[in-house]
Amino acid sequence: MFRRSSPAPSTAEDFSAEALQFLAPLFATAMRLTRNRADAEDLVQDTFVKAFRHAGQFKRGTNLRAWLYTILHNTWRNRRRDASRDAVEVDSEQVEQAAAGAAGGAPVETPERILMRSTLDADLQAALDELPEAFRQAVWLRDVEEFTYAEIAEMLSVPIGTVMSRISRGRRMLFEKLSSGTAPSGAASVPVVPVTANSAGSHR
Amino acid sequence: MKPNCRRICDLLAQYADGTLPDSQRGEVQRHLDACPPCRVIAGKECGARQLLRACADRLRTEPLPPGLRTRCQALAGEQTTTRAWLRPSMRFAIAALLILLVGALLSIVTRQSDALLAAQLTADHIKCFGLFRPTEGKTLDAEQAQKLLSDRFGLDVHVPPSSGQEDLSLLNARTCLYADGRIPHLMYEANGQDLSLFVLEGETRAPAELTAFGHHTRIWSRGGNTFVLITPAAEESVADAARYVAAEAH
Numbered sequence: 001m002f003r004r005s006s007p008a009p010s011t012a013e014d015f016s017a018e019a020l021q022f023l024a025p026l027f028a029t030a031m032r033l034t035r036n037r038a039d040a041e042d043l044v045q046d047t048f049v050k051a052f053r054h055a056g057q058f059k060r061g062t063n064l065r066a067w068l069y070t071i072l073h074n075t076w077r078n079r080r081r082d083a084s085r086d087a088v089e090v091d092s093e094q095v096e097q098a099a100a101g102a103a104g105g106a107p108v109e110t111p112e113r114i115l116m117r118s119t120l121d122a123d124l125q126a127a128l129d130e131l132p133e134a135f136r137q138a139v140w141l142r143d144v145e146e147f148t149y150a151e152i153a154e155m156l157s158v159p160i161g162t163v164m165s166r167i168s169r170g171r172r173m174l175f176e177k178l179s180s181g182t183a184p185s186g187a188a189s190v191p192v193v194p195v196t197a198n199s200a201g202s203h204r
Numbered sequence: 205m206k207p208n209c210r211r212i213c214d215l216l217a218q219y220a221d222g223t224l225p226d227s228q229r230g231e232v233q234r235h236l237d238a239c240p241p242c243r244v245i246a247g248k249e250c251g252a253r254q255l256l257r258a259c260a261d262r263l264r265t266e267p268l269p270p271g272l273r274t275r276c277q278a279l280a281g282e283q284t285t286t287r288a289w290l291r292p293s294m295r296f297a298i299a300a301l302l303i304l305l306v307g308a309l310l311s312i313v314t315r316q317s318d319a320l321l322a323a324q325l326t327a328d329h330i331k332c333f334g335l336f337r338p339t340e341g342k343t344l345d346a347e348q349a350q351k352l353l354s355d356r357f358g359l360d361v362h363v364p365p366s367s368g369q370e371d372l373s374l375l376n377a378r379t380c381l382y383a384d385g386r387i388p389h390l391m392y393e394a395n396g397q398d399l400s401l402f403v404l405e406g407e408t409r410a411p412a413e414l415t416a417f418g419h420h421t422r423i424w425s426r427g428g429n430t431f432v433l434i435t436p437a438a439e440e441s442v443a444d445a446a447r448y449v450a451a452e453a454h
Binding site for chain 1: 213214216217218220221223245248249251252253255256257259260262263264265266268269272273275276277279280281282324327331335336
């Protein structure tokens with residue numbers, strides 16, 4: 001979480017220095033959003049251009065880190081909309097189908113056994129990258145960046161209930177991907193267990 | 205799924221990361237003890253959460269691209285120079301300046317915004333040539349580039365074609381990162397040097413020439429659009445090509 005010993009950055013220079021502390025984690029987050037180094041770099045640079053330009057709008061005493069992540073996600077959303085690529089909603093639909101079709105009763109691996117695998121970091125990153133965007137964002141912001149549900153709702157511009165259900169389902173999908181080894185999404189021929197279609201009620 | 209299971213599953217996100225109030229936590233625990241299907245789901249959620257927390261620090265340490273930090277610091281520098289004018293201690297000075305030197309101040313502001321534009325586009329020039337240089341000998345046809353600009357940006361711009369006389373080749377056309385990716389970037393090679401032409405649609409600026417990050421920037425407007433040409437500074441070998449591009453682009 002964001003720690004600050006002094007009350008707030010008092011000058012523009014302090015503000016910039018403090019904002020730049022978050023460059024590395026912002027870049028890692030941008031990598032998970034864009035899944036591409038060049039686009040991630042563009043996105044982070046654009047985020048800082050906006051942050052510095054609108055520094056006056058940052059409310060002192062509030063969380064600078066959360067503010068920067070909000071700008072990053074807004075910028076990404078605008079870009080996606082401008083490029084009119086497949087939108088978040090499409091992702092969600094795909095997942096409804098995927099979740100209804102294949103999930104559940106595969107022999108459950110324990111987190112400990114997955115942790116033992118030497119390639120875990122790479123596996124985890126690959127599994128995260130395979131998640132549909134809406135779920136990847138929510139899980140990353142909660143479990144890697146440890147933002148609160150309310151902060152994530154603000155960043156992604158969706159209701160808290162939606163954030164929770166995306167986190168839930170994202171985690172489950174991630175765990176299933178990891179326990180099924182390298183099987184690509186949807187290819188696993190595991191028995192269908194009806195309980196996976198829960199918590200969709202609050203989703204959009 | 206039973207209604208009770210659905211309700212419990214809605215609480216699993218908070219159950220897995222330990223943010224559920226104690227009262228509800230006990231209820232979820234009791235349900236999970238009695239309901240194997242929900243227990244499997246909860247196991248997955250808690251498992252994923254545990255794994256992500258265990259690896260969070262490593263996941264967050266993505267190696268930064270070379271130069272990204274420097275460029276972001278440079279962006280901060282540009283903005284703090286501008287913002288310094290807004291500090292309370294400067295207000296009196298600004299008021300006095302406004303009264304006495306309105307004309308001079310206007311020209312400073314214009315130059316500052318040119319400097320910011322030059323710095324931003326130079327950073328993009330360096331980055332694009334670092335990352336998106338086409339394979340040796342590969343060039344782009346000017347008509348193709350023109351079609352791309354009109355399809356993607358709705359821009360009707362004459363793209364200066366490759367020219368043997370100036371030893372100029374059009375390499376690539378892509379989207380610039382600034383202004384939310386709405387600025388077209390034409391990448392050329394002239395005499396072995398990198399040369400960039402950017403088009404700012406529907407914007408008019410006074411002509412200007414300046415230097416940023418060791419690169420020469422030339423800004424001019426024609427036909428309601430602004431063109432920005434970037435070449436390595438102190439490179440006489442690209443002067444002819446630069447003149448050619450400036451004359452051709454419209």
